[in-house]
Amino acid sequence: MIETTCPHCGKTYFVGQKSVPCPVEPHSTHDEFEAYQPDIPADNNLDNPNISGPLLGGVGAGTGVNCYPGTPGSCHPDAYIFVDYVSDPWDCLSRQMSVCPNTQRVFLVGSHYGLNYHGILTAKGKVTSKIQGVKDGFSYCGKKMIVISYRDGVI
Numbered sequence: 001m002i003e004t005t006c007p008h009c010g011k012t013y014f015v016g017q018k019s020v021p022c023p024v025e026p027h028s029t030h031d032e033f034e035a036y037q038p039d040i041p042a043d044n045n046l047d048n049p050n051i052s053g054p055l056l057g058g059v060g061a062g063t064g065v066n067c068y069p070g071t072p073g074s075c076h077p078d079a080y081i082f083v084d085y086v087s088d089p090w091d092c093l094s095r096q097m098s099v100c101p102n103t104q105r106v107f108l109v110g111s112h113y114g115l116n117y118h119g120i121l122t123a124k125g126k127v128t129s130k131i132q133g134v135k136d137g138f139s140y141c142g143k144k145m146i147v148i149s150y151r152d153g154v155i
């Protein structure tokens with residue numbers, strides 16, 4: 001995913017297909033990314049590596065990334081963890097960082113319910129202190145952790 005910053009309002013966002021008016025410059029729009037959850041029931045597909053294609057499509061990511069659920073393979077700079085479709089996203093995170101220490105960005109993607117259930121977002125949709133600690137640790141190392149809610153977008 002490509003990140004850009006609006007020269008008018010200073011907002012940094014991921015580029016996508018949704019046209020959003022700039023709050024500062026009304027003649028300008030942001031083409032912002034919008035995630036959607038594919039119609040895949042989580043119950044029957046937990047840890048199923050065969051659903052990574054549609055899951056990645058829902059966040060505008062192609063191949064050439066690491067994906068959970070997914071088939072282990074070579075390491076890539078970007079990793080996506082779909083929290084509704086794995087048994088333990090924290091275990092996926094630690095596996096990714098130990099097997100692929102050169103990972104630059106980790107995206108935690110999920111429904112509001114799934115993100116809350118796994119202690120990533122609070123009931124109010126803010127990142128938990130646990131996740132804030134991981135985010136801070138990542139940025140200290142020049143890496144990024146990004147949380148994407150299907151309901152609320154990039155958090």
Ligand SMILES: [Zn+2]
Pocket residue numbers: 006007008009010011022023024025030
């Ligand atoms: Zn703007």
